[in-house]
Amino acid sequence: MTGSTSYAYLGPEGTFTETALLQVPGADAARRVPASTVGSALDAVRSGAVDAAMVPIENSVEGGVSATLDAIAVGDPLRIVREELVPITFVLVARAGTALADVRRIATHGHAWAQCRAWADKHVRDAEYIPSTSTAAAAAGLADGEDSFDAAICSPLLADRLGLTVLAEDIGDVSDAVTRFVLVGGPDALTPRTGADKTTLVIPLPVDHPGALMQILDQFAARGVNLSRIESRPTGQFLGDYFFSVDADGHIEDARVADALKGLHRISPGLRFLGSYARADRRSSPIGRHTSDAAFDAAGAWLGGILRGAGTGRSEGTQAQ
Numbered sequence: 001m002t003g004s005t006s007y008a009y010l011g012p013e014g015t016f017t018e019t020a021l022l023q024v025p026g027a028d029a030a031r032r033v034p035a036s037t038v039g040s041a042l043d044a045v046r047s048g049a050v051d052a053a054m055v056p057i058e059n060s061v062e063g064g065v066s067a068t069l070d071a072i073a074v075g076d077p078l079r080i081v082r083e084e085l086v087p088i089t090f091v092l093v094a095r096a097g098t099a100l101a102d103v104r105r106i107a108t109h110g111h112a113w114a115q116c117r118a119w120a121d122k123h124v125r126d127a128e129y130i131p132s133t134s135t136a137a138a139a140a141g142l143a144d145g146e147d148s149f150d151a152a153i154c155s156p157l158l159a160d161r162l163g164l165t166v167l168a169e170d171i172g173d174v175s176d177a178v179t180r181f182v183l184v185g186g187p188d189a190l191t192p193r194t195g196a197d198k199t200t201l202v203i204p205l206p207v208d209h210p211g212a213l214m215q216i217l218d219q220f221a222a223r224g225v226n227l228s229r230i231e232s233r234p235t236g237q238f239l240g241d242y243f244f245s246v247d248a249d250g251h252i253e254d255a256r257v258a259d260a261l262k263g264l265h266r267i268s269p270g271l272r273f274l275g276s277y278a279r280a281d282r283r284s285s286p287i288g289r290h291t292s293d294a295a296f297d298a299a300g301a302w303l304g305g306i307l308r309g310a311g312t313g314r315s316e317g318t319q320a321q
């Protein structure tokens with residue numbers, strides 16, 4: 001994307017999501033629009049108010065970010081064009097004069113709280129958790145004199161920027177926690193294949209279809225496509241109605257991925273393709289000889305030969321690899 005690209009992100013300034021956005025080349029010079037929820041950041045893309053939105057999707061401790069998985073699965077289609085990984089460290093902050101022993105109510109984002117639970121159990125056992133739309137909204141509230149909580153969990157950088165007192169450092173339960181963020185663009189975005197790609201899908205589970213999950217998984221297994229994340233989420237329509245949110249290794253232009261998508265579409269016609277994009281870690285997974293593009297091409301040529309020869313009395317006459 002160019003320097004004139006505009007981006008929404010889960011704000012306000014100082015969120016981990018903003019850090020992820022600033023990792024995108026050119027984003028520091030671009031128009032950046034903070035949104036108060038993931039849903040409103042994505043809607044800004046849908047309405048054309050911005051070109052793309054950065055939102056959190058998964059973290060190494062808590063798993064998928066439900067708000068994002070749900071908001072991207074329904075409504076006007078969108079496409080993921082890029083992913084970013086951000087190492088996360090948390091601090092507990094308060095206004096000057098507050099001591100750790102005074103802390104009664106702690107505001108932060110749900111995923112931050114979930115990642116500091118063991119620390120909180122040990123050090124501020126009786127403190128109440130106050131949900132906030134983001135770590136930065138909680139910290140900014142403190143700095144602005146908000147009195148419905150007396151401490152917040154946020155990034156060390158923001159604590160410093162807002163001049164808040166750091167009561168405890170590095171309070172995450174897992175020291176090398178990483179959150180994955182995705183940059184989401186309009187419905188026609190398709191990023192080129194790099195050879196180390198990821199494809200994200202939303203697969204509605206067909207109702208009254210015994211074995212549907214097994215058949216869905218088999219589409220990947222039979223084509224040697226590795227999955228790196230699978231989560232079930234309720235559609236909200238009725239009890240027992242679910243969709244699967246899946247990340248698969250590979251790009252839609254890889255024959256094995258395209259073939260798996262065709263198989264999936266036959267089982268679940270409401271399948272949603274959320275994009276193929278370069279893996280942040282640039283790692284490519286090994287591809288079996290029988291699931292390479294060349295093997296699919298050879299198979300297609302073999303079948304084509306048979307069909308072209310049909311009725312002419314010629315046999316197929318090619319060798320299967």
Ligand SMILES: O=C(O)C(=O)Cc1ccccc1
Nearest residue numbers: 015016017109111112134135
């Ligand atoms: O609240 C933030 O700063 C975010 O960007 C969301 C988030 C919260 C906790 C861990 C990773 C991302």
